[in-house]
Amino acid sequence: AQDKMPFLQHALDSQLESLALEQVVPALLDRGFFYVDHFLGDIAGHMVLGQVKRMHSCGLLNDGQLARRSDGVCRRSIRGDQITWVNGTERGSEAVNFLLTLIDKLISLCVGRLGKSIRARSKAMVACYPGNGAGYVKHVDNPNADGRCVTCIYYLNKNWNAKEHGGLLRIFPEGKPFVADIEPLFDRLLIFWSDRRNPHEVQPSYATRYAITVWYFDSEERAEAKRKFRDLTANSQEGSSP
Ligand SMILES: COc1ccc2cc(-c3cnc(C(=O)NCC(=O)O)c(O)c3)ccc2c1
Ligand SMILES: [Mn+2]
Numbered sequence: 001a002q003d004k005m006p007f008l009q010h011a012l013d014s015q016l017e018s019l020a021l022e023q024v025v026p027a028l029l030d031r032g033f034f035y036v037d038h039f040l041g042d043i044a045g046h047m048v049l050g051q052v053k054r055m056h057s058c059g060l061l062n063d064g065q066l067a068r069r070s071d072g073v074c075r076r077s078i079r080g081d082q083i084t085w086v087n088g089t090e091r092g093s094e095a096v097n098f099l100l101t102l103i104d105k106l107i108s109l110c111v112g113r114l115g116k117s118i119r120a121r122s123k124a125m126v127a128c129y130p131g132n133g134a135g136y137v138k139h140v141d142n143p144n145a146d147g148r149c150v151t152c153i154y155y156l157n158k159n160w161n162a163k164e165h166g167g168l169l170r171i172f173p174e175g176k177p178f179v180a181d182i183e184p185l186f187d188r189l190l191i192f193w194s195d196r197r198n199p200h201e202v203q204p205s206y207a208t209r210y211a212i213t214v215w216y217f218d219s220e221e222r223a224e225a226k227r228k229f230r231d232l233t234a235n236s237q238e239g240s241s242p
Contacts, residue, residue, distance in 0.1 A: 021110075023036065131205055142194040157207070168203045
């Protein structure tokens with residue numbers, strides 16, 4: 001179909017290119033985060049929302065993992081989301097796959113100007129905060145150079161009203177005298193550096209709150225992190241052998 005619609009494909013690509021070069025890159029370099037509304041448009045946005053709702057109703061979203069806490073603090077009080085991982089090729093996630101290809105294109109258009117070599121990303125994490133007041137305490141996505149350099153979150157929540165529903169994403173940009181409160185609005189795409197520059201929290205949510213997150217890897221940092229992990233496991237095996 002692409003060869004039948006060169007004009008449309010070209011128009012879409014040049015729109016993504018100007019978004020990348022004129023908005024995303026300057027904002028990431030200056031502030032460290034950026035969001036855009038109406039990323040997919042109503043029709044495609046609703047298709048993604050429909051597929052996420054179906055995953056949720058089919059019970060595919062499970063309690064978000066967290067490293068075992070020694071002090072017995074209940075996980076839900078730290079992180080109350082339910083998640084599943086999709087790569088977009090599963091049946092019923094075609095619209096999610098369309099979203100991922102657009103985000104991939106957008107990020108690849110930024111890469112040269114961000115001074116990063118981004119060649120891979122995580123699978124997509126489909127997350128639901130069930131609206132029982134659960135949120136996610138202040139944290140950094142990648143505090144210890146695990147390779148993740150950019151976090152992209154696509155929000156799916158129609159008629160979200162933070163005064164009533166809470167659920168704000170609050171970013172505390174490192175060293176800046178302000179916080180950024182971002183509403184998880186339908187068809188909004190948020191992009192931010194995954195490292196210590198952007199501690200953030202999900203404030204308690206009182207309505208069902210859907211989001212899809214992908215993390216893009218910086219290839220050097222990722223390779224280094226994998227090497228360290230290999231050494232770590234190799235040493236621990238040595239230590240553990242009888
Ligand atoms: C070991 O396995 C896992 C599996 C999934 C994991 C997911 C997160 C995570 C991180 N950040 C957020 C967030 O900041 N959301 C902001 C928003 O929704 O507006 C979030 O919802 C979830 C962290 C660690 C994980 C470890
Ligand atoms: Mn996070």
